[in-house]
Amino acid sequence: MTDSCPGEIDPEIRAFVSALNRGYAAVPGFGSLPLPERRDAAERIRAPWSAGGPAMARTIETTVAGRAARIHLPAEAEALPVLLYLHGGGWTMFSIDTHDRLMREYAARAGIAVLGLDYSLSPEARYPVALGETVNALAWIGEEGATHGLDGGRIAIGGDSAGANLAMAACLRLRDCGSALPKAMLLNYGAFGPEHLPSYRLYGGPDYMLTVEEMDRFWTDYVAGPEDLDDPLAAPALADLAGLPPAFMAIAECDILLDVNRQVAERLARAGVEVDARIYPGATHSFLEAVSISRLANRALEEASQWLRIQLTAGPRR
Numbered sequence: 679m680t681d682s683c684p685g686e687i688d689p690e691i692r693a694f695v696s697a698l699n700r701g702y703a704a705v706p707g708f709g710s711l712p713l714p715e716r717r718d719a720a721e722r723i724r725a726p727w728s729a730g731g732p733a734m735a736r737t738i739e740t741t742v743a744g745r746a747a748r749i750h751l752p753a754e755a756e757a758l759p760v761l762l763y764l765h766g767g768g769w770t771m772f773s774i775d776t777h778d779r780l781m782r783e784y785a786a787r788a789g790i791a792v793l794g795l796d797y798s799l800s801p802e803a804r805y806p807v808a809l810g811e812t813v814n815a816l817a818w819i820g821e822e823g824a825t826h827g828l829d830g831g832r833i834a835i836g837g838d839s840a841g842a843n844l845a846m847a848a849c850l851r852l853r854d855c856g857s858a859l860p861k862a863m864l865l866n867y868g869a870f871g872p873e874h875l876p877s878y879r880l881y882g883g884p885d886y887m888l889t890v891e892e893m894d895r896f897w898t899d900y901v902a903g904p905e906d907l908d909d910p911l912a913a914p915a916l917a918d919l920a921g922l923p924p925a926f927m928a929i930a931e932c933d934i935l936l937d938v939n940r941q942v943a944e945r946l947a948r949a950g951v952e953v954d955a956r957i958y959p960g961a962t963h964s965f966l967e968a969v970s971i972s973r974l975a976n977r978a979l980e981e982a983s984q985w986l987r988i989q990l991t992a993g994p995r996r
Contacts, residue, residue, distance in 0.1 A: 685931045687885070688960030691975075694968035698723060699884050713801075717771055724776045727967045731779040732786035738826055743814035746796040748774045749826055750785040757824060758791040759832035759990035761864065762815055766839030766964070768869070768896030769800045769808060780838070780966055780979075784864075787983030790990055791828050793819065797844070801899040805912050812848040816860065832990045834923075836864025838966065839935070840896065843869045846914040846922070846942075853921050862989035863925040864982060867935050867963055868942065871915030872897040872907055875937035882934045887963040893934060919945050924952035926985045928978050930961035954985055 687695070701723035702708050708719060738749040751758060761784055765777040774781070774794035785792040795815050797808040812835075820830040835845045842865040852859050874890070882890040901912055910917035915938055925946055929939040936957075943955035958965065958978050969975040 686960060687932050687962060688965075688972070688974050690972040691960060691962055691965050691968055692885075694727070694965070694971060695885065695887055695962055698727075698887075713770065717799075720767075720771055721773065721776060724772070724967070727970065728776055728779045730970055732782045734782060734785065740826070742793065742795060742818050743811055745798070745811055745815070746774070747815070748778070748781070748794045748796075749828070750782050750792045750794075751827055752782075752785040752789060752791070755827060757829035758789075758827055759834070760791040760793055760819060760823060760828040761785075761788070761834045761836055761986065761990075762812070762819065762845075762860070763792055763794050763864075764797060764812060764835075764837030764841030764844045765794065766837065766841045766866075766869075767799075768892065769805075769840040769843075769900040770896060771799070777838075777967075779969065783969060783979050784983055784986065787980060788986040788990070790834075790986060791826075793823075793828070804902045805900050805906055805909075808844055809847050809851065809911060812844045813851055816848060816852070820858070833860045834862040834864060834986055834990055835860045836862075836866070837868075838866035839869050839963065840900070842866055843914060846870065846917075847911045849922050850911055850914060850917050850919075859921075859923050861923055862986060863923050864928075864986060865925055865939075865942075866928045866966060866982075867930045867933055868914075868927075868939060869893070869896070869935060870938050870942050871913040873915070873938065875941075877936035877938075878934045880934075881932050881936065881962075886932050886934065888934050890934065915942055915945075918949070919951060920949040922946065922949070922951050924989060925954070926982050927953060927955040928966065928982055929955060929957045930963055930965055931957050931959045932961060933963040935963065956981065
């Protein structure tokens with residue numbers, strides 16, 4: 679569990695959070711806008727943080743499993759290992775545009791292709807629609823990825839927040855069906871369950887990026903009804919985690935999701951899953967998006983990328 683006193687936010691991360699908060703505050707009545715307008719405003723506000731960064735050898739705009747997708751190739755090669763990346767945003771917000779720089783960072787640093795999927799958003803498309811699209815995207819990589827320079831035998835899956843939830847849930851569904859699993863999971867400050875753990879009290883509020891009310895609303899908008907919150911594929915913190923692929927978990931210290939990420943990391947280890955869980959002191963939710971100004975975000979991206987490179991170039995998992 680968390681310590682009795684909240685951690686101190688890293689100054690560079692604080693500057694990032696403050697800039698986003700100023701952007702939202704400049705939109706009159708942002709929180710009460712109709713969802714399409716809130717989405718448009720959020721895209722504009724976050725656009726500067728997705729700009730810049732590594733240049734790709736080639737970027738392909740395509741359709742994967744019926745959804746818009748973007749493939750970043752850091753180099754021209756016959757068959758690159760690939761990370762399927764699911765963006766965060768509480769299943770209701772954001773896109774492959776808001777997370778474009780993150781995807782390019784992983785591609786360049788790990789030397790792998792990254793495929794971003796614009797999965798269907800809630801509440802228009804509630805659970806399990808996005809999960810089904812994620813599973814279908816993994817199948818597409820295996821069946822058709824070679825036409826775009828992707829190695830269907832070397833696949834990792836990952837995401838941040840809601841995207842980390844979808845990544846783990848997709849692996850759970852494949853495991854339960856007896857299907858082939860990705861070689862690795864990249865789980866960044868995941869939304870793995872709706873329970874109000876102590877970190878909600880310590881780190882809920884705009885200074886820490888996420889409020890308790892926002893997180894509760896995200897869960898309500900994601901599922902069709904309260905009964906879905908008992909489904910381990912909606913809330914993977916409830917699942918039997920045995921048999922999942924190795925996981926790298928980037929955990930933000932100053933995040934209402936700190937405790938659920940700690941719990942999932944501990945349960946993965948107890949289930950015999952190889953897990954590299956790193957808590958980044960002074961980091962808030964979404965801190966990786968601050969890579970343009972944050973040494974902490976740069977370190978976290980570099981550590982995860984080195985891990986991904988090893989996982990996707992090693993021999994078959996036992």
